Amino acid sequence: MEVILLERIARLGQLGDTVRVRDGFARNYLLPTGRALRNNEANRARFETQKAQLIARNEERRTDAQSIASQLEGKRIVIIRSAGETGQLYGSVSARDLAELIKAEGFNISRNSVNLNQPLKTIGLHSVSIILHAEVEVKVDVNIARSPDEAERQARGELLTSADAIYGTDEDEVEAEDEAEDADSEEAEDEETAA
16 A cells, blocks of 8 residues: 655655555554555645645654653663572563653653563663654663662672672582582492493
């Protein structure tokens, strides 16, 4: 289906472009949300009469998005979740979770604005893109931890997911493990020679 874009859409086109898209994408997303019109003579004439208004509306939305982006820039969101000793979360953090946390801080964004290809499934620091407008994108740091204390330690740069950071290294334990392995291998050799 050919449509006339009423705003800039990433990877598709600019305001006023006539593009060919799949029927389902047009019927389910572009047309109902008011981002496009079907390409025909009546809609082309309608677009031409409203072009100045659409450009002004787009500029206003971009300006609003830039003001929100300047406030969000460098923001760190801390999320406390349950996780195993290896740092694997028992659940995950989705785009919806992030959008709700950002809304709780007073920013009006939708979950569709959060550009998250896959849910976050490990503790640590993650950088997430938030697309506020087709021309405005901002990065937000997400700190996922098991406790507020752990979140502070991660923010300072400590690694909490490696075995050394969690358990520490003790030379006595390493020596004891080596001795146990040597004893096991000697027993195995003795059994082979006895057989």
